[in-house]
Amino acid sequence: MTTGAPSGEPTDGFVDGLRPVDVLTVVSVADVTPSVRRVTLSGTPSAVAAAGPTVNLLVPRVDDPAPRWPRVAKDGRIVWPEGSHGVALRSYTARRQDPDAGLVEIDFVLHGDGPAAAWAGAAEAGALIAVAGGGALGNRRAAWVLLAGDETALPAISRILAEAPPATAGIALVEVAGHDEEQPLRAPAGVTVRWLHRGGTAPGETTLLTDAVAALDRPAADDVFAWVAAESGAVRTIRADLRGRWGLSRAQHHAIGYWRRGRAMSPAG
Ligand SMILES: Cc1cc2nc3c(=O)[nH]c(=O)nc-3n(C[C@H](O)[C@H](O)[C@H](O)COP(=O)(O)OP(=O)(O)OC[C@H]3O[C@@H](n4cnc5c(N)ncnc54)[C@H](O)[C@@H]3O)c2cc1C
Secondary structure (H helix, E strand, O other): OOOOOOOOOOOOOOEOOEEEOEEEEEEEEEEEEOOEEEEEEEOOHHHHHHOOOEEEEEEEOOOOOOOOOOEEEOOOOEEOOOOOOOEEEEEEEEEEEEOOOOEEEEEEEOOOOOHHHHHHHHOOOOOEEEEEEEEOOOOOOOOEEEEEEEHHHHHHHHHHHHHOOOOOEEEEEEEEOOHHHOOOOOOOOEEEEEEEEOOOOOOOOOOHHHHHHHOOOOOOOOOEEEEEEEEHHHHHHHHHHHHHOOOOOHHHEEEEEEEEOOEOOOOOO
């Protein structure tokens, strides 16, 4: 068989069981709201297709001019170079992926601290960032859905709502700072979108989301699914509520801490 590669060279990109990460280039940057910056990235169709819905981003430190990217093993493991590398691993969500156009959009919350927020705050056309695989959102279609999250979950919530069958019923609870942080969402007519405003209180320091879920009665429908992503402490409380009071099984909910108050998200960072 003709492979097109010089004899002896691997054709799958792996050398000694490791392949390079996919490096994407910033095409444009736009502020969607005062605290959310949308970064549009370009890459090969296969890199863009692999960059979501959730994506392992390899974020160069803004103060490090020469990041050394890790490589990826055949089982998906990220293998870091020896010594300092100037790259932080963070989880994000592709708000939109268009592999044919080679474009992916990621919405970064500019929360003021941490390598990913700093990178997004400084990003301009031509800057580089890398991806090392992605994963699923963890949602499941159901007749009645509860979606609950803060602004870090908004890209996922927007995808879940946009892809939900038109007959879906339920409620989406989204905690943001205020009215100017709300974003238009395309949702089935039977899903109510309720915005919860934190006002001047810092993210991760309110009980808005947990209280809003606690105030909901378990829906009468049998086919129920709950998807929850926000600050870890809030998610823990909501998960307990949904398992206890609502009696949801593991298959009926996905509740994941997207960030932790006072703690960086990844040991690699
Ligand atoms: C599967 C998944 C998908 C995600 N998708 C997105 C997404 O699409 N967009 C997005 O913006 N985030 C998303 N997140 C959350 C994001 O990974 C975290 O916010 C992460 O901590 C940001 O990294 P950082 O380097 O900016 O800050 P870190 O170095 O991790 O943290 C530095 C400090 O900032 C604080 N901090 C982190 N995030 C926030 C926040 N949102 N508000 C206030 N303080 C914060 C931490 O408590 C810590 O004190 C996702 C997380 C997961 C697990």
